[in-house]
Amino acid sequence: MDKVIRIGTRESQLALWQANLVKDLLTANGHSAELVPIKSDGDIDLITPLYEIGVQGIFTKSLDAAMLANRIDIAVHSFKDVPTQLPKGLMNAAVIERGNVKDLLVYKNDTDFLNDTAYTANIATSSIRRKAQWLRRYPQHQLHNLRGNVNTRLQKLASENWDAAIFAAAGLERINVRPANSVILNWMLPAPAQGAIVVACRENDGFCREALAPLNHTETALCTSIERAFLRTLLGGCTTPISAYAYVSDGRVVFEGNLCSLNGDRSITVTRQAPVETAGGIGKDAAEEVLAKGGDIIIEAIRNAQA
């Protein structure tokens, strides 16, 4: 009998859903696996916006520590929460096929306010990427902080006097809590790796690496690695409104990346296309173009504002 693979997970409904998916995939391949729920700092303080906490990997570091201490064997993460610099000794061993990548607006009554330029709508999100893109499109709106897991955020929206709140569609759809009052924001460019799930393990754990290899979805792994290379090249250690999305169409990777100022008054978008076989470098390339087009000045301004 195989050893039982210990799967570390956060305790939110979405995290447990994602961990159970990985457990089912491993079990279907003949492995034994069990869930080990672990609290993350990002789930304990639900008031402070994440960009103010400023810690890279706030959702992932408790699981990373548990893996390095050999209390769990693998960890399941929303890929967009994973820092581009992994702790020494850990590796991303599989990227699961991507779900819905888009952002979703959940509204209270109707979406008429989107077409009424005289109305100051109240929109809730704690994501600086969503804030910046929203303000670029709707500069007259008022934004409010909204933290917590998907379920707490939906409850908070119901109890506050806000017009709408922004979520990752994948988060709501996976656990079946997408309200009827919701619309996909097709114009909003998602966070790098949004909608994708990654499974990490110890680099020296050959057994888990082999068990996870068949779970890797090549196309999702390629697209998210391009998006994360864009992020890594732009990110000088500060929290910045950076978006990126890559997908494969007719054997080609189509990429779009964006860097925005905090209030959305400046925005640089870069696009790239390349055949799948040679697309590995287009995320880094695109980021260098953003920097050359004035992105370095936007990043410097954000760094000064956050210092």
Ligand SMILES: NCc1[nH]cc(CCC(=O)O)c1CC(=O)O
């Ligand atoms: N930052 C929190 C987070 N991390 C992953 C998801 C949703 C699932 C995903 O994007 O893969 C969410 C919630 C949200 O952004 O609304």
